Amino acid sequence: MTKTIYNVDLCIIGAGAGGLSIAAGAAQLGRSVVLYEAGEMGGDCLNHGCVPSKALIAASKHAHAFSTGADFGIASAKPKIDFEAVKSHVQGVIDHIAPVDSQERFEGLGCTVIREFARFADANTIESDTSITKAKRIIIATGSRASAPPIPGLADTPYLTNESIFTIESLPKHLLIIGSGPIGLELGQAFVRLGSKVEIIDIAPPLGRNEPEHVKILVEALKTEGVVFHAPVNTKLISKTKTGVSVELEDGTVLTGSHLLVAAGRRAVTEGLDLELAGIKTERGHIVTDPTLRTSNKRVYAVGDVSGRGGLTHAAGHHAGIIIKNFYFVPFFKASVDVPNMPAVIYTSPELASVGLSEAQARKKYSDIRVVQWGFDENDRAIAERSTKGGVKLIARKNGFILGGSIVGEGAGDLIQLLGLAIGNKMKIIAFTKLISPYPSRGEAVKRAASSWYTDAIFSPKSKKLAAWMAKFH
Numbered sequence: 001m002t003k004t005i006y007n008v009d010l011c012i013i014g015a016g017a018g019g020l021s022i023a024a025g026a027a028q029l030g031r032s033v034v035l036y037e038a039g040e041m042g043g044d045c046l047n048h049g050c051v052p053s054k055a056l057i058a059a060s061k062h063a064h065a066f067s068t069g070a071d072f073g074i075a076s077a078k079p080k081i082d083f084e085a086v087k088s089h090v091q092g093v094i095d096h097i098a099p100v101d102s103q104e105r106f107e108g109l110g111c112t113v114i115r116e117f118a119r120f121a122d123a124n125t126i127e128s129d130t131s132i133t134k135a136k137r138i139i140i141a142t143g144s145r146a147s148a149p150p151i152p153g154l155a156d157t158p159y160l161t162n163e164s165i166f167t168i169e170s171l172p173k174h175l176l177i178i179g180s181g182p183i184g185l186e187l188g189q190a191f192v193r194l195g196s197k198v199e200i201i202d203i204a205p206p207l208g209r210n211e212p213e214h215v216k217i218l219v220e221a222l223k224t225e226g227v228v229f230h231a232p233v234n235t236k237l238i239s240k241t242k243t244g245v246s247v248e249l250e251d252g253t254v255l256t257g258s259h260l261l262v263a264a265g266r267r268a269v270t271e272g273l274d275l276e277l278a279g280i281k282t283e284r285g286h287i288v289t290d291p292t293l294r295t296s297n298k299r300v301y302a303v304g305d306v307s308g309r310g311g312l313t314h315a316a317g318h319h320a321g322i323i324i325k326n327f328y329f330v331p332f333f334k335a336s337v338d339v340p341n342m343p344a345v346i347y348t349s350p351e352l353a354s355v356g357l358s359e360a361q362a363r364k365k366y367s368d369i370r371v372v373q374w375g376f377d378e379n380d381r382a383i384a385e386r387s388t389k390g391g392v393k394l395i396a397r398k399n400g401f402i403l404g405g406s407i408v409g410e411g412a413g414d415l416i417q418l419l420g421l422a423i424g425n426k427m428k429i430i431a432f433t434k435l436i437s438p439y440p441s442r443g444e445a446v447k448r449a450a451s452s453w454y455t456d457a458i459f460s461p462k463s464k465k466l467a468a469w470m471a472k473f474h
Helices: 017-028 043-048 050-065 083-101 103-108 182-194 212-225 313-328 359-365 380-384 412-424 444-458 461-471
Strands: 004-013 033-036 112-114 119-122 125-127 131-140 144-146 174-178 197-201 228-230 235-241 244-249 254-257 259-262 266-268 300-302 344-346 351-356 369-375 391-397 402-409
Touching (some): 004 017, 017 033, 017 043, 017 131, 017 313, 043 050, 043 083, 050 083, 050 182, 083 103, 174 182, 174 244, 174 254, 182 197, 182 212, 182 344, 212 228, 212 351, 212 402, 244 259, 344 412, 351 412, 359 402, 369 444, 402 444
Parallel strands (some): 004 033, 033 112, 131 300, 174 197, 174 259, 197 228
Antiparallel strands (some): 119 125, 125 131, 144 266, 235 244, 244 254, 344 351, 391 402
């Protein structure tokens, strides 16, 4: 069969968040683009990740609300869960967003979209079953997928991942989850709110990189709702049973459930790309890139999860912006993807959001670290809504230069953007004292935390003496 040959400015492998953003930007700048995608347009985030998980979480919040009204004078009631309708809601959200990522839209922008698996034929040539594409530059944006830990018996036991959990036939009666990271925690809480019994198993404590006092608040909230944690613990054996699955822990405890969800990490998708034919190096499963995302092949770049520089959808979006900037706007002054203000959010209730350095990381790097905090139990909006768990934590050097922050509580994912803006623009703590927050709002907690930086100085003995002297003139 004769293959169609393309000679273009840009060839992109993978139509997920990073690949699509680059394709859209380049095409709208008049560049010729070939985009390959063997699976679903929109990638993991739209079809199996961020979007369906947040839709499921939203449904679970409505179910949970039935039991949380007593303090407001609203009698509790047991929700009636129609799981088919829940799944329909999740799919409906995906379907609503899908046109933005669709083949039709990108062909309308001028891209050539080829729905086939692509691989390298040589250093600057991409080949599929029906096409050969030569390009000035090539982008690998193949993302990642769930990885399975080396637990005895797991490979012989049916299990779910984020790619299959949203289309299961029925609501799990008893869901066992391997992994206490963001996916395990988010889906664990969602399913317990929908009526499943949920147990989470992990070899390590939950969220070891986050602020420990904030993690404790989140974990305790999930425990209160009925999520059972087995962490840290070693898993000895996983087995299929007549009614589902069993997990034997090293201490002899045997857990049984109807379903098993594996949410214990991700691995970059590189298999079948024939990277070696293009001289592209890999390390620990991902493609090796420099701070501009260039690989060991100077024509080829990698973005998103496959680059090993951030496993977040918004990180892939940031990577796309850097690629477009470096290719077409500042080609002789290469912008770096290494930035101090990449946020991360865990969308549980309460949410846990962070940006920049943690306190532990900051203290390891600098000797003059100071930390200030403000709790939502002193925030009038939170008090009015009887949702006072958590608070704001700011990490800075003694000169007020902000290095990082963490927020746990309702709306933390939105509030963390204030800190991201500050860190990205190299602002100091004093900038927040100039912020006028609407009253009552949770955002006030960020300002109050920043303002507390100056409490000792403002109300010091020297300040009191100054105030006494000034009072003589009025």
